[in-house]
Amino acid sequence: MQFPQAMKHNQLPLFDGFLAATANPLLSTDKPWLDERIEAFSELSLRGATGNCLTLLAPILRELSDKHDERWLTLIAPPASLTQAWLRDAGLNRERILLLHPRGEQSALQLAQEALKLGRSHTVVSWLHPLERQARQQLERAAAQGQAQSLNISLG
Numbered sequence: 001m002q003f004p005q006a007m008k009h010n011q012l013p014l015f016d017g018f019l020a021a022t023a024n025p026l027l028s029t030d031k032p033w034l035d036e037r038i039e040a041f042s043e044l045s046l047r048g049a050t051g052n053c054l055t056l057l058a059p060i061l062r063e064l065s066d067k068h069d070e071r072w073l074t075l076i077a078p079p080a081s082l083t084q085a086w087l088r089d090a091g092l093n094r095e096r097i098l099l100l101h102p103r104g105e106q107s108a109l110q111l112a113q114e115a116l117k118l119g120r121s122h123t124v125v126s127w128l129h130p131l132e133r134q135a136r137q138q139l140e141r142a143a144a145q146g147q148a149q150s151l152n153i154s155l156g
Contacts, residue, residue: 040143041136045154050081053155058090064123064151065093071148074098074121077108077128079155109135112142112150119146129154 044060046053064073073096075082087094098121102111112126116139124143128135131152143150 039140040148041140041150041152043131043136043152043154045156047156050079050155054081054086054090057153058092061087061125062090062092064125065096067096067122069122071120071122072096072098074100074115074124076100076112076115076124076126077102078125079127109138113138114142116142116146116148116150119148121146121148123149123151125151125153127153127155129156 044057046056061073061075067073075097078099084094084099087097098115100111100115102108108126108128112124112128115121115124126139131154136152139150139152
């Protein structure tokens with residue numbers, strides 16, 4: 001049995017604040033007082049089931065793998081669930097990705113620093129947890145030296 005009802009719900013103005021901000025002349029990007037520096041280090045913290053975290057991570061990695069840069073997207077010590085099959089299924093450009101794991105006495109932090117310093121990667125993504133302030137600074141310096149970006153992902 002159906003009950004005819006007129007559904008007259010107003011659409012919430014989800015983008016009004018964004019549109020107002022972009023129209024604001026004080027937020028214009030041609031202002032000389034805005035700092036245009038790009039941070040060399042970023043960190044992303046994901047909590048929840050591994051599958052859900054990977055679903056959230058896929059578009060970020062896809063965007064980075066399609067970056068118009070001749071250098072690599074390098075993944076340092078990714079979780080075991082991030083396999084070649086997952087990369088393929090997530091639509092990443094696997095021809096532009098290096099998967100590296102530390103060997104012997106080398107730590108994942110040392111490997112990430114080395115990959116960043118070499119400058120052969122536009123972005124080095126690491127899974128280091130917990131990441132202390134000193135380690136962050138080391139990654140930031142290495143990224144600046146190699147003119148790269150460092151992205152650490154903390155899964156919890």
